[in-house]
Amino acid sequence: xxxxxxxxxxxxxxxxxxxxxxxxxxxxxxxxxxxxxxxxxxxxxxxxxxxxxxxxxxxxxxxxxxxxxxxxxxxxxxxxxxxxxxxxxxxxxxxxxxxxxxxxxxxxxxxxxxxxxxxxxxxxxxxxxxxxxxxxxxxxxxxxxxxxxxxxxxxxxxxxxxxxxxxxxxxxxxxxxxxxxxxxxxxxxxxxxxxxxxxxxxxxxxxxxxxxxxxxxxxxxxxxxxxxxxxxxxxxxxxxxxxxxxxxxxxxxxxxxxxxxxxxxxxxxxxxx
Amino acid sequence: xxxxxxxxxxxxxxxxxxxxxxxxxxxxxxxxxxxxxxxxxxxxxxxxxxxxxxxxxxxxxxxxxxxxxxxxxxxxxxxxxxxxxxxxxxxxxxxxxxxxxxxxxxxxxxxxxxxxxxxxxxxxxxxxxxxxxxxxxxxxxxxxxxxxxxxxxxxxxxxxxxxxxxxxxxxxxxxxxxxxxxxxxxxxxxxxxxxxxxxxxxxxxxxxxxxxxxxxxxxxxxxxxxxxxx
Numbered sequence: 001x002x003x004x005x006x007x008x009x010x011x012x013x014x015x016x017x018x019x020x021x022x023x024x025x026x027x028x029x030x031x032x033x034x035x036x037x038x039x040x041x042x043x044x045x046x047x048x049x050x051x052x053x054x055x056x057x058x059x060x061x062x063x064x065x066x067x068x069x070x071x072x073x074x075x076x077x078x079x080x081x082x083x084x085x086x087x088x089x090x091x092x093x094x095x096x097x098x099x100x101x102x103x104x105x106x107x108x109x110x111x112x113x114x115x116x117x118x119x120x121x122x123x124x125x126x127x128x129x130x131x132x133x134x135x136x137x138x139x140x141x142x143x144x145x146x147x148x149x150x151x152x153x154x155x156x157x158x159x160x161x162x163x164x165x166x167x168x169x170x171x172x173x174x175x176x177x178x179x180x181x182x183x184x185x186x187x188x189x190x191x192x193x194x195x196x197x198x199x200x201x202x203x204x205x206x207x208x209x210x211x212x213x214x215x216x217x218x219x220x221x222x223x224x225x226x227x228x229x230x231x232x233x234x235x236x237x238x239x240x241x242x243x244x245x246x247x248x249x250x251x252x253x254x255x256x257x258x259x260x261x262x263x264x265x266x267x268x269x270x271x272x273x
Numbered sequence: 274x275x276x277x278x279x280x281x282x283x284x285x286x287x288x289x290x291x292x293x294x295x296x297x298x299x300x301x302x303x304x305x306x307x308x309x310x311x312x313x314x315x316x317x318x319x320x321x322x323x324x325x326x327x328x329x330x331x332x333x334x335x336x337x338x339x340x341x342x343x344x345x346x347x348x349x350x351x352x353x354x355x356x357x358x359x360x361x362x363x364x365x366x367x368x369x370x371x372x373x374x375x376x377x378x379x380x381x382x383x384x385x386x387x388x389x390x391x392x393x394x395x396x397x398x399x400x401x402x403x404x405x406x407x408x409x410x411x412x413x414x415x416x417x418x419x420x421x422x423x424x425x426x427x428x429x430x431x432x433x434x435x436x437x438x439x440x441x442x443x444x445x446x447x448x449x450x451x452x453x454x455x456x457x458x459x460x461x462x463x464x465x466x467x468x469x470x471x472x473x474x475x476x477x478x479x480x481x482x483x484x485x486x487x488x489x490x491x492x493x494x495x496x497x498x499x500x501x502x503x
Contacts, residue, residue: 079457083457085417087417094417128453147458149417149418149419149421150416151347151416151418151420158419158420160419160423178462211423213419213422214423214426214460215458215460216453216460217458219460219463227419227458229418229419229420
């Protein structure tokens with residue numbers, strides 16, 4: 001009797017399970033057919049024909065693109081070799097002074113932890129393109145070309161970047177070498193303003209913002225690039241310029257450090273036009 | 274008798290030496306002055322010739338804005354309004370204002386272009402691209418430096434913008450050649466924006482619209498416009 005009751009109980013359980021399975025089958029089938037259904041409450045969940053938006057399996061977010069960090073500064077003491085640059089009445093040569101200025105800027109930058117490269121270290125005169133090539137071969141670099149003018153209010157320093165209109169030549173497609181600076185014009189302006197802001201605090205009479213100028217050296221440089229020009233070789237002796245150099249170096253290093261968070265290369269995530 | 278003769282010879286020679294000592298510096302000064310008058314530089318000769326071509330008595334006298342260095346800020350330009358007889362033809366008008374710019378302001382310290390520079394030729398293409406060909410002095414006598422070179426170029430561009438509306442872009446040549454830079458810094462291989470309003474609206478770019486073929490330059494060869502070659 002116990003056995004027959006057990007069998008009966010087994011059969012009833014089997015039949016109940018089969019009925020439950022059959023009753024639940026349409027629901028399971030419908031679930032299986034709409035695996036992309038949106039979460040409850042979303043508009044897509046209320047519309048059967050809504051487009052598939054998410055996979056049925058847990059998704060792993062794509063890795064965030066790595067932003068290139070600014071850690072290299074390419075310093076360009078302009079002129080050199082047979083090109084002395086600006087010449088003062090007292091025999092002061094721009095190309096000679098620039099090596100001393102570069103030394104001061106380099107020291108300040110290395111103290112801030114930047115790696116520094118120079119386009120020239122002696123009295124040679126690389127071409128404009130050779131100088132740009134050094135900067136264009138780096139990743140995570142900015143370019144600073146250093147100058148001393150033959151005119152201007154002595155004791156002041158100005159920062160120049162390419163004019164905004166130069167950016168208009170980069171209208172999609174491959175950027176030619178001659179227009180390498182075009183995608184960086186906006187970034188260079190921000191960079192220039194950061195450095196000029198620091199210089200204006202130290203050297204009275206210097207402008208607060210960077211200026212625009214069509215500078216040959218900047219045009220072929222594919223990196224945020226500025227020209228820094230001290231005034232001037234027209235001073236009676238070079239002592240005044242020598243006294244300016246450590247302050248200029250420190251201001252440039254601080255300006256680059258200020259600019260560091262804004263360093264997002266064109267084409268990278270977070271880049272602004 | 275022989276003693277007297279010797280004395281007269283010595284006295285005569287002495288007088289000749291004293292006369293020569295007095296006359297020689299005067300002669301030297303005269304030669305120098307005559308040399309200056311007789312030998313104007315090649316650039317001055319070109320400039321006089323170019324100016325003579327562009328001056329026309331029938332041109333109406335109008336107010337023009339010239340951009341020279343500001344008397345208050347040597348790093349900036351300031352407009353100076355003067356009255357000038359200007360042609361109605363855009364290319365001739367441009368030559369006239371550039372020659373006036375080269376002549377400089379009353380205060381020579383405020384000039385932006387070297388005094389010995391000359392405009393050799395000026396062309397205006399139908400698309401508004403102007404080609405200004407200057408003598409070598411523009412490159413050799415402009416003070417080397419970003420500020421001074423940019424002021425020189427800006428003074429030309431701003432003066433054209435204010436007085437010759439058809440000019441949209443400017444190409445600067447030196448003695449018929451394209452130089453890399455003006456005096457080591459400012460890029461002469463590119464066009465300069467003249468019509469800044471149009472540039473802001475995006476209707477004027479710095480792209481060279483056509484390949485400009487400029488003929489061999491001669492100051493006597495005044496060709497106001499060139500046909501566009503595509």
